[in-house]
Amino acid sequence: xxxxxxxxxxxxxxxxxxxxxxxxxxxxxxxxxxxxxxxxxxxxxxxxxxxxxxxxxxxxxxxxxxxxxxxxxxxxxxxxxxxxxxxxxxxxxxxxxxxxxxxxxxxxxxxxxxxxxxxxxxxxxxxxxxxxxxxxxxxxxxxxxxxxxxxxxxxxxxxxxxxxxxxxxxxxxxxxxxxxxxxxxxxxxxxxxxxxxxxxxxxxxxxxxxxxxxxxxxxxxxxxxxxxxxxxxxxxxxxxxxxxxxxxxxxxxxxxxxxxxxxxxxxxxxxxxxxxxxxxxxxxxxxxxxxxxxxxxxxxxxxxxxxxxxxxxxxxxxxxxxxxxxxxxxxxxxxxxxxxxxxxxxxxxxxxxxxxxxxxxxxxxxxxxxxxxxxxxxxxxxxxxxxxxxxxxxxxxxxxxxxxxxxxxxxxxxxxxxxxxxxxxxxxxxxxxxxxxxxxxxxxxxxxxxxxxx
Amino acid sequence: xxxxxxxxxxxxxxxxxxxxxxxxxxxxxxxxxxxxxxxxxxxxxxxxxxxxxxxxxxxxxxxxxxxxxxxxxxxxxxxxxxxxxxxxxxxxxxxxxxxxxxxxxxxxxxxxxxxxxxxxxxxxxxxxxxxxxxxxxxxxxxxxxxxxxxxxxxxxxxxxxxxxx
Amino acid sequence: xxxxxxxxxxxxxxxxxxxxxxxxxxxxxxxxxxxxxxxxxxxxxxxxxxxxxxxxxxxxxxxxxxxxxxxxxxxxxxxxxxxxxxxxxxxxxxxxxxxxxxxxxxxxxxxxxxxxxxxxxxxxxxxxxxxxxxxxxxxxxxxxxxxxxxxxxxxxxxxxxxxxxxxxxxxxxxxxxxxxxxxxxxxxxxxxxxxxxxxxxxxxxxxxxxxxxxxxxxxxxxxxxxxx
Numbered sequence: 001x002x003x004x005x006x007x008x009x010x011x012x013x014x015x016x017x018x019x020x021x022x023x024x025x026x027x028x029x030x031x032x033x034x035x036x037x038x039x040x041x042x043x044x045x046x047x048x049x050x051x052x053x054x055x056x057x058x059x060x061x062x063x064x065x066x067x068x069x070x071x072x073x074x075x076x077x078x079x080x081x082x083x084x085x086x087x088x089x090x091x092x093x094x095x096x097x098x099x100x101x102x103x104x105x106x107x108x109x110x111x112x113x114x115x116x117x118x119x120x121x122x123x124x125x126x127x128x129x130x131x132x133x134x135x136x137x138x139x140x141x142x143x144x145x146x147x148x149x150x151x152x153x154x155x156x157x158x159x160x161x162x163x164x165x166x167x168x169x170x171x172x173x174x175x176x177x178x179x180x181x182x183x184x185x186x187x188x189x190x191x192x193x194x195x196x197x198x199x200x201x202x203x204x205x206x207x208x209x210x211x212x213x214x215x216x217x218x219x220x221x222x223x224x225x226x227x228x229x230x231x232x233x234x235x236x237x238x239x240x241x242x243x244x245x246x247x248x249x250x251x252x253x254x255x256x257x258x259x260x261x262x263x264x265x266x267x268x269x270x271x272x273x274x275x276x277x278x279x280x281x282x283x284x285x286x287x288x289x290x291x292x293x294x295x296x297x298x299x300x301x302x303x304x305x306x307x308x309x310x311x312x313x314x315x316x317x318x319x320x321x322x323x324x325x326x327x328x329x330x331x332x333x334x335x336x337x338x339x340x341x342x343x344x345x346x347x348x349x350x351x352x353x354x355x356x357x358x359x360x361x362x363x364x365x366x367x368x369x370x371x372x373x374x375x376x377x378x379x380x381x382x383x384x385x386x387x388x389x390x391x392x393x394x395x396x397x398x399x400x401x402x403x404x405x406x407x408x409x410x411x412x413x414x415x416x417x418x419x420x421x422x423x424x425x426x427x428x429x430x431x432x433x434x435x436x437x438x439x440x441x442x443x444x445x446x447x448x449x450x451x452x453x454x
Numbered sequence: 455x456x457x458x459x460x461x462x463x464x465x466x467x468x469x470x471x472x473x474x475x476x477x478x479x480x481x482x483x484x485x486x487x488x489x490x491x492x493x494x495x496x497x498x499x500x501x502x503x504x505x506x507x508x509x510x511x512x513x514x515x516x517x518x519x520x521x522x523x524x525x526x527x528x529x530x531x532x533x534x535x536x537x538x539x540x541x542x543x544x545x546x547x548x549x550x551x552x553x554x555x556x557x558x559x560x561x562x563x564x565x566x567x568x569x570x571x572x573x574x575x576x577x578x579x580x581x582x583x584x585x586x587x588x589x590x591x592x593x594x595x596x597x598x599x600x601x602x603x604x605x606x607x608x609x610x611x612x613x614x615x616x617x618x619x
Numbered sequence: 620x621x622x623x624x625x626x627x628x629x630x631x632x633x634x635x636x637x638x639x640x641x642x643x644x645x646x647x648x649x650x651x652x653x654x655x656x657x658x659x660x661x662x663x664x665x666x667x668x669x670x671x672x673x674x675x676x677x678x679x680x681x682x683x684x685x686x687x688x689x690x691x692x693x694x695x696x697x698x699x700x701x702x703x704x705x706x707x708x709x710x711x712x713x714x715x716x717x718x719x720x721x722x723x724x725x726x727x728x729x730x731x732x733x734x735x736x737x738x739x740x741x742x743x744x745x746x747x748x749x750x751x752x753x754x755x756x757x758x759x760x761x762x763x764x765x766x767x768x769x770x771x772x773x774x775x776x777x778x779x780x781x782x783x784x785x786x787x788x789x790x791x792x793x794x795x796x797x798x799x800x801x802x803x804x805x806x807x808x809x810x811x812x813x814x815x816x817x818x819x820x821x822x823x824x825x826x827x828x829x830x831x832x833x834x835x836x837x838x839x840x841x842x843x844x845x846x847x
Contacts, residue, residue: 003463006490006589049761050722051739056660058733060724120722120737120762127702127721130529137703137719138529142537142547145701145723150554158561165565168574173490176587191575194582197499199572200492205507206568210561213511217557224550232729233695233834378728382831383686385669386733388660427491427589536707537697539837544698 001430009426013419014177016269020416031409038402041395042117050120054393058386059378063396064118065228066370067403070253071111072152072225073246073366077254078104078159079218080286083211092282094429095274098422099265100258101163106410107257108156110403115148117399144227151217151224158214165206168193169424222250229373235312236305236377245297252290252336253366256359259283261411263356265420274421277352284355287362288344295337315387316380324389325376328368335365457486457581458601459594460608460616465489468591469496471611478607480595486581488592507571511564518559522552581619594619622788623711624769625811625839626798627821628685631846632805635683637668639797639806643687646770646796648756650742663736665767666797682845685806687797688713688734688767689830689838696726696735704764710774711811711839715766722762731834735766769808770795790816811839 045052055062081100085093116125128149130139139146171190175183193199226246229237239245259280266275305313320329340358343349375390414420462468468487475485487498526548534542569575581594598604608616643649643666652662666687673680690713697705697713704719705726727735741761744752752758755772759765770793777793790809798808809818821827826843 001589003589010587010589049740050737051656051659051661055724055737057662057736058727059660060727060737115723118723120720120724120764121760122721122762124721127719130525137533139701140535140537140698140703141526141529141551142540142544142698143701143725144699145725147547147550147554149701150551154554154558154561157558161561161565165568169490173587176584191569192577192580193574194580195488195490195586197487197489197492199574200489201499202505202507202568202572204492204494205505206564209507209511209564213557213560213564217554217561220550220553220557228725232699232725233731233836234728381733382731382834383669383733385667385671385686424491428494431491431493431495533703535703536709537700537703537705538695538707539693540698 001427005430006427009423010173010177012271012273013421013423013426014174016415017174017178017182017417017419024412024416027412028409031405031412034405035402035409038399038405041398041402045117045395045399046122052393052395054391054396056388056390058381059375059388059390061118061374061378062371062390063392063400064114065374066367067400068111068114068118069225069246069370069374070367071107071114071403071407072222073250073253073370074257075104075107075111075155075159075254076218076222076247076250077107077258078102078163079214080251080254081258081283082162083214083218086207086211087215091429092279094425095271095421096258096262096279096283097425098163098166098418099262099420101159102411102414102420103254103257103261104159105156105163106407106414108152108159109410110406112152112156113403115145144224144231147224147227151221155214155217155221158210158217162207162210162214165203165210166422166425167418169195169203170419170422173423174419219247222247229377234377234381235310236316237373239301239304241297241301241304245301248290248293248297249366249369252287252294253363255283255287255290256362256366259287259355259359260363263352265415266352269415269420271421274426280352280355281350284344284350284358287340287355287358291337291340291344291362295341298333312382315384316377319376319380320372325372329372332365332368332372335361336369337365456598457594457596457619458598458604458608458616459486459581459583459592459619460611460613461583461585461590461592462611462613463590465493465496465591467612468593469498471593471608472498474607474611475593475595475604478603480598480604480607484596484598486592486594486596488582488586488594490587490589493591507564507567510567511560514563515556515560517563518555518557519552521559522555523548525555526551583617620812621709622810623812623839624690624774625711625809625818625822625841626687626769627807627818627824627827627841627843629803629805629807629821629843630682630684631826631843632803633668633683633685634803634805635668635670635681636802638800638802639666639685640664640668642796642800643767645751646753646756646773647768648742648752648758649765650738650740650759651744651748652739653743656739661739663738663765665734665736665765680847684830684842685797686732686734686830687840688769689732689836689840690769692837692839693835695729695731695834695836699725699729701725712769712771712774713766714771715764715768717757717759717763717765720763722764724764727764731831731836732838735764737764738762 078100081093082097116122119125128139168191171186172193175186175190178186223243226242230239230242262275265271305317319325339361343354343358379389380387462471472485527543530543583592586592595604605616647665649663666685669684669686671682690711694713697707702719702721704716706714708714724737727737738759738761742758773795774793777788781788795808798806807818807821809816811819813819822841824843827841828844829838830842
């Protein structure tokens with residue numbers, strides 16, 4: 001790679017940080033307003049009690065827990081792309097890692113808000129923290145909600161560090177390239193990074209270890225979130241398949257979210273030279289795989305329930321299959337499987353646009369899947385006297401919309417502060433690798449920044 | 455702090471410079487190569503002994519495991535409340551707490567040792583040139599024994615001028 | 620010997636009059652939801668009479684089943700509470716500690732009998748009903764979960780009286796509000812550890828069943844089946 005190439009990369013990827021259009025401010029204002037409305041809705045709920053929400057006896061968990069599981073699910077994007085692809089030496093991951101890791105951190109932060117939002121007494125949420133309090137009592141570590149606390153804290157710490165460590169060299173780069181107040185701030189954030197061989201060696205080793213460590217953590221996080229359901233004797237919750245089912249669903253929705261984010265970034269930040277259709281192709285193939293896995297798990301769960309024919313479970317089963325939740329259920333099947341499968345399986349359709357369409361339907365479908373796991377089961381429990389239906393109220397809808405706005409807002413602000421493509425990792429991808437060149441391969445192909453050969 | 459350095463446009467000429475310096479008798483620990491990306495394929499430094507980082511991470515994991523075990527055991531036995539007929543010290547749920555704290559221990563140990571061994575964060579003025587971020591590779595000799603020899607060697611690998619700090 | 624409190628409910632005697640529901644509400648300071656909130660499913664009834672209809676007119680049969688907290692020995696609501704608000708006492712009761720409850724409602728979801736209720740709002744007692752509040756029972760604030768306690772305040776009071784008088788508790792001396800108010804004496808309460816108590820005797824009846832026994836909660840309320 002020549003010096004000109006390097007400087008072009010610097011210029012392209014730092015351009016969003018240097019120049020800001022009026023659209024940025026409009027977008028931030030718009031999203032900020034929605035976020036404020038959401039905060040207002042939450043405050044209204046805290047003042048008036050959960051009577052303003054749609055939950056009722058016996059459907060005590062609905063929208064908020066759906067959102068909780070959904071956002072923790074979305075947060076599995078970063079781990080898969082960054083950590084697993086790093087571990088298997090897939091170099092095409094290089095422009096994509098930071099986009100993905102950012103999604104993880106922000107989705108986790110948003111998801112972690114919901115256990116507080118849905119509490120009856122949210123001002124006492126700190127009862128969950130295991131510290132020697134003056135109340136002389138500890139939290140109950142037998143409770144899956146306690147496991148949630150540990151798992152999400154660990155994952156949030158791990159993925160934040162996983163995101164921040166490789167940004168340090170980029171902060172150093174920005175310290176050198178920027179001027180004025182930006183230079184001072186990035187100078188502090190760069191922590192005095194030089195770029196000696198020892199520092200690079202250590203950083204890469206640390207990233208390798210973090211990647212190895214973060215994968216089991218990510219899998220455990222969504223398994224533990226699934227344990228919130230499977231540890232209780234509610235019909236169709238008490239299923240041993242929930243652990244893997246939720247993890248697969250999480251990775252599924254995570255990749256879909258990532259594809260959407262990447263497509264939007266590509267367009268708005270003019271990153272066409274860096275986010276190549278090949279990336280979307282590869283992620284699209286992964287998405288196809290996850291769609292098939294999701295379909296497999298859904299089928300396995302439902303056939304086991306149907307074949308087992310237990311009365312309590314069958315009541316829930318039929319509610320989702322043909323009863324009042326049937327429209328949502330079949331929409332979910334369409335969105336998660338029937339629409340994405342042909343788009344992602346047929347090579348000609350697996351374009352960037354195709355992947356984005358498939359991902360959008362998947363995001364909707366996965367949100368519905370979380371809802372359909374939680375609410376029909378609670379609405380159709382063991383004693384038929386208690387069977388009820390749930391209607392979401394404006395407060396819940398507003399907070400849900402506000403979380404999507406929060407995600408986009410945080411992401412937008414991040415792209416203004418840090419280059420969304422990891423500059424040094426991208427440059428490493430362009431190094432001339434000592435390897436056998438295929439016959440007839442052009443010089444350009446060999447030096448491409450994105451290659452499928454490790 | 456005294457150092458002489460040259461900025462090279464590509465890794466090959468930087469490698470050449472380092473090799474020549476070594477041949478000229480400059481000790482390895484005085485040679486510092488600074489770049490804006492890691493160059494795994496090149497041998498800029500001979501101090502490539504196997505890093506201890508994996509062992510430190512494992513140690514952090516063990517510490518986390520111990521912490522998880524202790525926390526679960528103490529919280530369960532300090533107020534022994536019967537819940538759902540489960541034993542007071544319930545090992546199935548304890549395993550989950552222990553696992554999470556093990557991984558947290560490994561991650562934190564890795565990050566802390568990364569910062570300690572790389573010397574970050576630091577405000578000491580060390581050898582550096584902002585042109586590194588433009589893609590140049592900086593080869594520096596700290597506290598050179600023979601100024602003129604070092605300067606000749608650096609220039610011989612394809613650069614016009616050397617700088618001094 | 621420690622007590623083990625249990626109940627039997629004779630479904631043959633239950634007429635569905637709901638005197639137990641009213642008495643429980645008065646004894647335990649249960650908040651009034653009002654018609655609007657009740658329609659939205661926010662009414663709290665620590666004991667409720669479930670009504671199931673079988674058959675078509677004119678051969679309709681109605682089944683009444685008073686359902687209260689079964690004080691399960693393997694309660695699914697206990698291990699899932701992150702703050703130990705729900706735990707088992709050594710007298711076999713499932714205790715609900717309002718101060719520890721932060722309102723996650725996991726216990727309410729886990730309970731297969733749906734006997735746990737959530738305070739959707741702050742308690743409101745239209746005047747002059749606040750004068751009828753029972754001083755032995757706390758008034759729960761918004762955001763906590765509550766449920767039937769087998770009138771633990773009456774159990775404690777009964778035990779205190781017996782201790783003060785230096786004697787053993789007599790069978791039938793402690794009567795929760797529902798037991799006291801039932802006109803047909805369908806509900807019986809007592810010590811299951813005493814084989815001679817009425818509740819133990821009735822629990823051993825051949826008509827005795829447990830509600831949702833297959834879920835494995837080991838409930839302590841025995842329902843005596845209706846004879847048709």
